[in-house]
Amino acid sequence: MKAMILAGGMSTRLYPLTRLVPKPLVPIAGEPNTAHLLRYLQAYGTTDVAMNVFYLADQIVQVFGDGSAYGVQLHYLHERELMGSAGALKQMHDFFDETFVVIGCDVLTNIDLARLLRFHRERGALATIGLHHVDLVDQFGVVILGHDGRIQEFQEKPQLGEERSHLVNTGVYVFEPEILEHIPADRFVDFGNHVFPALLAGGYGFYGLEMEGAYWTDIGTPETYRQATHDVLEGRITPFGSRRVGVADSASIASDVVIAGDVRVGEHAQIAAGARIVGPSVIGDRAVVEAGAVIEESILFNGARIGAKASLKRSIVGLSYAVPAQTLLEDAVVAYEERIAGSSS
Numbered sequence: 001m002k003a004m005i006l007a008g009g010m011s012t013r014l015y016p017l018t019r020l021v022p023k024p025l026v027p028i029a030g031e032p033n034t035a036h037l038l039r040y041l042q043a044y045g046t047t048d049v050a051m052n053v054f055y056l057a058d059q060i061v062q063v064f065g066d067g068s069a070y071g072v073q074l075h076y077l078h079e080r081e082l083m084g085s086a087g088a089l090k091q092m093h094d095f096f097d098e099t100f101v102v103i104g105c106d107v108l109t110n111i112d113l114a115r116l117l118r119f120h121r122e123r124g125a126l127a128t129i130g131l132h133h134v135d136l137v138d139q140f141g142v143v144i145l146g147h148d149g150r151i152q153e154f155q156e157k158p159q160l161g162e163e164r165s166h167l168v169n170t171g172v173y174v175f176e177p178e179i180l181e182h183i184p185a186d187r188f189v190d191f192g193n194h195v196f197p198a199l200l201a202g203g204y205g206f207y208g209l210e211m212e213g214a215y216w217t218d219i220g221t222p223e224t225y226r227q228a229t230h231d232v233l234e235g236r237i238t239p240f241g242s243r244r245v246g247v248a249d250s251a252s253i254a255s256d257v258v259i260a261g262d263v264r265v266g267e268h269a270q271i272a273a274g275a276r277i278v279g280p281s282v283i284g285d286r287a288v289v290e291a292g293a294v295i296e297e298s299i300l301f302n303g304a305r306i307g308a309k310a311s312l313k314r315s316i317v318g319l320s321y322a323v324p325a326q327t328l329l330e331d332a333v334v335a336y337e338e339r340i341a342g343s344s345s
Contacts (some may be wrong), residue, residue: 001117002096003046005037006085006171007105008054008077013220016335017318019302024105025063026219027301029232029282030266031242032063033219038070041101042171048338050095051105052088053076056060086189089180096177099110104171108228109216110237111172116209122173123149125205127179127196130172132216136160140168141192149207151200154193167208170216222316222333229299233262233280245279266302290325301335 018026024034034051046052049072057078067074072218077091089102099120101113101295120128129151131143142155144165152278169192177342182198183189199206212337215237219225231237238244247265254273261279265271266286269283271305272291281295284302289295300306304317307325317323318335 001044001100002048002050002098003041003103004050004052004089004092004096005034005041005103005105006052006088007034007060008052008079008082008088010055011106011220016337017222017225017316017333018058019335019337020062020319022052022053024053024060024227025056027282027284028105028108028219028225028229028239029242029244030264030284031239031335033108034060034064035070036239036242037103037105037107038064038067038072039242040110040210041113041156042071043240046072048073048075048095048102050075050077052079054079054082078231082188084188084194085100085112086183086191086195087187090183090185090189093180096151096175096180098177100175100177102173102175104218106214106218107171107215108232108237108239109170109172109215111170111211113172116172116211116309118211119149120207122341123205123207125174125207126136127199127204127206128174129208130170130174130214130216131167131208131210132170132235133210133212134168135166135167137163137168138212142169143169143208144159145208149209151196151206151208152190153200154196160209160258167210170211171218172216194326207331214290226299226316227313229282230297233264233282235236235262248285251283272308298329 006259007024032277103297106335109337144153217228219228245264248267250267251269253271257271258276262280263279264345265283266285269287273290274292275289275293278296282298286303287300288305290308293306294311296313298312298315300317301319303320305322310327315329315332
């Protein structure tokens with residue numbers, strides 16, 4: 001089976017964290033979420049994965065290479081201009097010659113792809129969306145199903161009390177190659193705004209399946225990103241092939257450091273005397289926590305440095321960002337915001 005990871009967006013909802021970190025490299029519990037996705041797809045038999053890249057593309061290629069470290073062969077689409085979720089797929093027209101999967105790089109999930117594929121094939125569908133039950137749906141695209149699973153209608157971010165369903169679009173899709181015939185070339189085309197309404201209007205085989213019991217979240221905002229990280233650390237979802245918690249062997253931890261709760265400490269991290277780390281927290285690779293600092297329910301990206309006697313509560317510190325000594329951060333998101341020259345390649 002082949003798949004495509006949609007990874008070309010700018011992830012502006014996560015700014016400033018994504019100013020220097022492209023969307024596919026945003027870490028969940030110490031590893032890029034896209035790494036989790038590659039292992040997830042490989043576990044369901046995917047051997048060839050396409051991925052569109054745009055912002056800070058060189059960083060992405062450097063990290064993932066040819067995909068062999070994840071058991072797949074990666075095929076990159078370097079977009080000169082963002083053409084939308086469906087527009088990116090259209091540019092890979094010759095790549096897809098059988099039933100395939102599409103997923104966004106900001107999705108963290110353990111949806112049973114085998115079940116979704118069976119449903120898709122049993123219905124003889126052109127397109128099938130994995131759906132997830134959400135209590136508060138005002139920030140999601142809501143899907144209304146018929147009795148046979150055929151999609152009847154969409155509601156985009158309905159006001160609370162006006163929703164006609166609690167099933168939301170997960171961004172996990174199964175398509176037949178014929179879907180590409182419904183995507184015009186050389187223009188911006190989005191699945192939600194363009195392709196899916198056209199499928200409904202044309203009466204094509206367009207279905208949705210609620211994935212009961214599955215974990216799913218979109219990590220695209222600081223709030224959902226923080227919650228997704230906590231969910232991994234606390235064991236609500238265990239990404240394929242990853243280390244959930246614990247201290248890396250290469251980390252340097254002073255003898256009197258207190259580590260309590262669900263904490264992940266990355267490779268070559270340094271935690272100095274008198275520091276205290278309270279979970280759920282992530283100390284990224286090469287991060288430094290100086291003497292007497294306190295980290296509670298917080299996330300440090302790789303290379304972050306926390307000054308002596310600083311105190312962090314429910315905060316996120318971006319790539320290589322330095323928090324001065326004795327600083328108090330509470331419910332904060334801090335990161336360098338300069339854009340690297342030439343980073344749009």
